[in-house]
Amino acid sequence: MSSSSSSSSSSSSSSSSSSLPPQTLKVGIVGFGTFGQFLAKTMIKQGHTTRATSRTDYSQLCHQLDVPFFRDVIPFLEADNDVILICTSILSLSEVLNSMPLRRLKRHTLFVDVLSVKEHPRNVLLQVLPENMDVLCTHPMFGPESGKNGWKDLPLVYEKVRVRDETRCSSFLHIFESEGCRMVEMSCEEHDKVAARSQFLSHSIGRILAEMGIESTSMNTKSFETLVKLKESTTNDSFDLFSGLFIHNRFAQQELMNLEQSFEKVKQRLLKKMSEQQSLSSV
Ligand code: NAP
Numbered sequence: 001m002s003s004s005s006s007s008s009s010s011s012s013s014s015s016s017s018s019s020l021p022p023q024t025l026k027v028g029i030v031g032f033g034t035f036g037q038f039l040a041k042t043m044i045k046q047g048h049t050t051r052a053t054s055r056t057d058y059s060q061l062c063h064q065l066d067v068p069f070f071r072d073v074i075p076f077l078e079a080d081n082d083v084i085l086i087c088t089s090i091l092s093l094s095e096v097l098n099s100m101p102l103r104r105l106k107r108h109t110l111f112v113d114v115l116s117v118k119e120h121p122r123n124v125l126l127q128v129l130p131e132n133m134d135v136l137c138t139h140p141m142f143g144p145e146s147g148k149n150g151w152k153d154l155p156l157v158y159e160k161v162r163v164r165d166e167t168r169c170s171s172f173l174h175i176f177e178s179e180g181c182r183m184v185e186m187s188c189e190e191h192d193k194v195a196a197r198s199q200f201l202s203h204s205i206g207r208i209l210a211e212m213g214i215e216s217t218s219m220n221t222k223s224f225e226t227l228v229k230l231k232e233s234t235t236n237d238s239f240d241l242f243s244g245l246f247i248h249n250r251f252a253q254q255e256l257m258n259l260e261q262s263f264e265k266v267k268q269r270l271l272k273k274m275s276e277q278q279s280l281s282s283v
Helices: 034-045 059-065 073-078 093-098 119-128 166-177 188-197 199-211 222-236 239-247 252-281
Strands: 026-030 049-053 083-086 110-113 134-140 155-162 182-185
Touching: 026 034, 026 073, 034 049, 034 059, 049 073, 083 093, 093 119, 110 119, 110 166, 119 134, 119 155, 119 188, 134 166, 134 188, 155 166, 155 188, 166 182, 188 199, 188 252, 199 222, 199 239, 199 252, 239 252
Parallel strands: 026 049, 026 083, 083 110, 110 134, 155 182
Antiparallel strands: 134 155
8 A cells, every 4th residue: 555645634624534445454553451452353353454562472362362463573563564553551652662663664654543642642753753654643532441332422533643645544544433433533732631621530530539449338329329430440541541641631730730729619618618507506
């Protein structure tokens, strides 16, 4: 598959589809942890070819999945990949990419990341990749738990950061479209702004509830059940993921301060009301 020279950055376009039918892709996955494996299963089901490399040796698991596993990154890069899919942790992205001898890439390749923050991978990919590599930044807004019964109506946020081969990019996005995902084209900056106020906030509250040790009771209200579920779902993700949401999203720190200030405001209102009630009852 050769790169077309017809278009450059297309982050403002509203459609992810190309006029050509989707292609079967050879996808090399970097980082075969929980999320990399989760995505691989759907790609395999759809008939795409996958291969993987990771810090940990996943040879046995990959053997069961019929996915070639490369302990050595050089043959991985020299393999015939249409797409290299980055599924490493947010915190390790720079280290992983900087340790890869990217000059060994034999052909123009589409690099896609799935990190839960977006400006950081966009910046790192643009910095380390040769100019002739295409870049698509994505964030599937679901995981192995929320997506275990299918991906229908679950959002896939993406920005075509540097896409010249539209057909290959559309074929990749089609993996999500064909599972029924809601395709949301959005700049990396906008994603991070919105995610700091939604995803990071919910993870922070889930972690706070875990610190408090909340557990299901015999008299749960629906709202309390929601809190228990939130605690469970956020603590199922690694602490690396949670801290990555904070460290590599420039909007997250402000949201943490907002949370702290709002907590203090609510507390002060309660204390004020209590003191008013106490003075009334002492009259
Ligand atoms: P994670 O803890 O964020 O990342 C685990 C992956 O990072 C593993 O493949 C691990 O490799 C690799 N890794 C960690 N530290 C490393 C290091 N120092 N050097 C090299 N590799 C390192 O957990 P995850 O849930 O699998 O998430 C992977 C990515 O997907 C993250 O960027 C996350 O933001 C994104 N994502 C996750 C979800 C989700 O629901 N889990 C949803 C959307 C997006 P080894 O396994 O080889 O140790």
